[in-house]
Amino acid sequence: MNVLQKKFAVLDGQTVHSYTLKNDAMEVTCINYGCIITKILTPDQNGVLENIVLGFDSLEEYQKFSPYFGAVVGRTAGRIKNGEFELDGQTYILPQNENNNHLHGGIEGFDRKLWDAEVIEAENEVGVEFSYTSADGEEGYPGNLKVTVTYTLNNQNEFVISYHGVSDQKTLVNLTNHTYFNLSGNLKRDVLEHELTINSNQFAELNMELIPTGEFIDVNETAFDLREGKKIREGVESGHPQNLLAGKGYDHPFLLxxxxxxxxxxxxxxxxxxxxxxxxxxxxxxxxxxKLEGQFDIRGTKSRNYSGLCLETQGLPDSIHHSHFPSCVLEKDEEYFTKTTYMFSTAK
Known part of the structure; x- marks a missing residue:
């Protein structure tokens, strides 16, 4: 196992680096701009190594076109209604960067920051530790928030993302990674024939602006029942009002x-x-x-709807406005920590 570091681009006089984590079977490439995962190469059932995520080869494309491809989004993932929230009687105003709402941390969220990076080379894993301090008032959020995001890869083909944060004031934190996966390899096909299983009995109902209403809907006898696995096509072709609302497909939080x-x-x-x-x-x-149709090229392939899918592990969006949702409030000096593991294999 090893880590290969290279120059990726220059941003405002600072070098953006790429880091390729390699084990015996696969590799993961990321950059310290937005902690973006640019490529994940894994073998198919015949041993052919191909890229299974959507991304670009230049910083300019990420800045101009990217719908959060591969990035860490924050301080809060998802939408916050009307771009405002209240903590301890004080109202905080956030940028409204999607209609009247705040999306994925704002106009200059974590996905558009240049992070410090340190390579990890241990006996059983390799990786990169990214760090960034979000200043008090950045994008409207209170508190100086020190954030660390760590990517590691081991020889069991496990790719782990760990998030850590501490703030000197009470604030909101809900981080996730926004990678678009397509297991066909090198974007040969869309994801409509991918089969997805999610162990979830309920999903959050969304309003017309794709913000949770506060209600949970039972998945029984709907295209949202993924407990035994369903092809993505079933949700895209479903007549369920929530599938239609999302633009013929899914854009929904599932309770695990x-x-x-x-x-x-x-x-x-x-x-x-x-x-x-x-x-x-x-x-x-x-x-x-x-909503990916025709907006840009992805490494020579015209973007189209269902080119990839995101599995954003996180707290529920807009939880600050729903007291029965798990809270995303981080107390002063409290430790924020969460971890998600991705395991890659083939089934012959």
Whole structure:
């Protein structure tokens, strides 16, 4: 196992580096701009190594076109209604960067920051530790928040993302990674034939602006019942009002029934690739790329709807406005920590 560091770009006089984590079977490449995962190369059932995530080869493309490809988003993932919230009687105003709402940390969120990076080379794993301090008032949030995001890869083909944060004031924190997966390899096909299993009995109902209403809907007898696995196509072709609302597909938080026990499985039968996701987060937001059509090229392939799907392990979006949701409030000097593991294999 080893880590290869290279120059990726120059941003405002500072070098953006890429880091490629390699084990005996696969590799993960990321950059210290937005902690973006640019490539994950894994073998198919015939041993052919191909890229299974959406991304670009230049910083300019990420800055101009990217729908959060591969990035860490924060301080809060998802939408915050009306771009405002209240803590201890004080109202905080956030940038409204999607309609009237605040999305994925704002105009200059964590996905657009240059992070410090330190290579990790241990006996059983390799990785990169990214760190960034979000100043008090950045994008409207209170508190100086020190954040560390660590990517590690081991020889069991486990890729682990760990998030850590501490603030000197009470604030909101809800981090996730926004990688778009496509297990066909090198974007040969869309993800409609991918089979997805999520151990979840309920999902959060969304309003017309894709913000949780506060209600949970039972998945029984709907395209949202992924407990035994369903092809993505079923949700795209579903007439369920929530599937139609999301633009014919999914953009929904699923409440997880359990944690750290293979609660999410993505499988592509044609390539044989399988990805198992374990997390300590209460939910996963499934987004099936319903709005990717024709906006840009992805390494020579015109973007199209359902080119990839996101599995954003996180707290529920807009939880600050719903007291019965798991809280994303971080107290002063309290430690924020969460971890998600991705395990890659093939099924012959």
């Amino acid at each position: 029934n359990e944690n750290n026990h293979k609660e999410i499985v993505l499988f592509d039968e044609e390539s044989g690739r399988k990805m198992i996701v374990k997390t300590d987060e209460p939910s996963v937001v499934l987004y099936t790329g319903n």
